[in-house]
Amino acid sequence: MGKEGNTIYWQAHRGGGAYEAPDNTMAAIRYAWELGGIPEVDVRSTRDGVIICLHDATLERTTNAPDEINTLPASQLTFEEIRAWDAGIKFDEKFAGEKVPSLEEMFREMQGHPERMAYLDLKEVDLQQLGAMIDQYGVNKQVIFTHNVQENCKKMKQITQGVKSMQWVGGSPDKIRATFADVLASGFEGLDQVQIHLRSQEGASDWPYVVDREFLQYALDETRKAGVDLEVLPFEIEGGAIHSLLDLGIRWYATDEPARFLQCINEWKAQQ
Template sequence: MNNAIISWQAHRGGGEYEAPDNTMGANRYAWGLGGIPEADVRSTKDGVIVCLHDATLARTTLAPDEIKDIPVSELTFEEVSKWDAGAKFDEKFRGERVPALEDMFLEMQGRPEHMAYLDLKDVDLRQLGALIDQYGVNRQVIFTHNIQNNCIEMKRIAEGVKSMLWVGGDPERIKNTFQSALESGFRGVDQVQIHLNGDSGEQWPYEIDIEFLQYALAETAKVDVDLEVLPFRFNERSISRLLSLGIRWYATDEPARFLQCVNAWRGHG
């Protein structure tokens, strides 16, 4: 069992701690480790789809005060991409910029092993679908959002694209949202991601109870839908327990440390 294929996405590309999120450096980092980077997508004033989690440049770039707090939807791509997006994270990433989504697609073309999650922030779905079609990366893209109808629409627009419904909030909200998706037959959904909040303690560390995860795993397996979890905090013990439950898809903010935990689990088998 411990030789099972474990698939994972790097939240925001490189995760919160290991690479500057939503940069090409982060994407390459995740691909290099064997994972799938996630890019948050939003549009600039002149209609360029960029990879950026926040609505502004303030957190991740060296944009000056007169620019950093202006929504990127009110800036041109030239104004967005001119500022360093790596040095605030670590000097070794100096020179990174906010990339156009096309930059990511260019490195995916002809490389089917390079996949990407695209998390909808502020983009016209038809424009996004047209760009995916233009670069022919449809089968390498997993579109993700927390509204199921957007997953349904994206799959209708761009043939071959997969979708993931991410489910967050408190345990009651997570369970209710999952149940609604289940009752729909998981229409338009290839994966469901459940956020796991908790403190990574010695006992079961997550607010979502283990019985619900077992239930969710069983129900998704019946219809060939992947169950993915995002444990915001984890240690070797908690990852081992999740893996031993049979969960094979993960998202992580710490790709290298996550892989260390996976390898430790494999070594115990």
């Protein structure tokens, strides 16, 4: 973290769940690791206190749970009830049999493999319980805790030694600027990374994003001075746009499309 140069680091948002692997499953997590990335999972708790990897509050979008189950919050279901349903087949039949994983399943595959890192995006979890589990499995230095509230990032780092943290910053360009100003004014307290969401603008010619180039350069300069990584999440992966970000000097990314993103990276490297 905090390294500069031409090494490019990247997060597989939801493990690449939007396009390339079923959302928040062990298949998606392993896929990101195999490609050399850092999978991101969303953490929330079941009724019986099991921490699971699930983005949405319900099972409706990602599993084949029936109507009487799939609209109930996961917090009202037991882990056994959640595991009864397939979390891969709706994405693609070749992923049939995937289940909503417990966080412990992922941690077990991280133990003894320090190169396997993971982002944990807070949804609905007791932070003390999460911290105790991280300590139990000894994966502290492999975890990057993430949320859009800086106070939660600070709290997690106080609970669990060695864990890194990232605050994600989204919304309109004005909101992104205002939130970044607040984080900067705090001296990036409790943060190792800041992520800025990048949405594309229609009919762009010289710059593809609604967040302007000058602001991104400013954010990159300020984070570098503080020894903090600036990560960006471009929601659309297109070679020229990604190359513009690389030319700017940004070296940390998040993507919904790991394979396409890597293709853009390799094309850029070939031009250097």
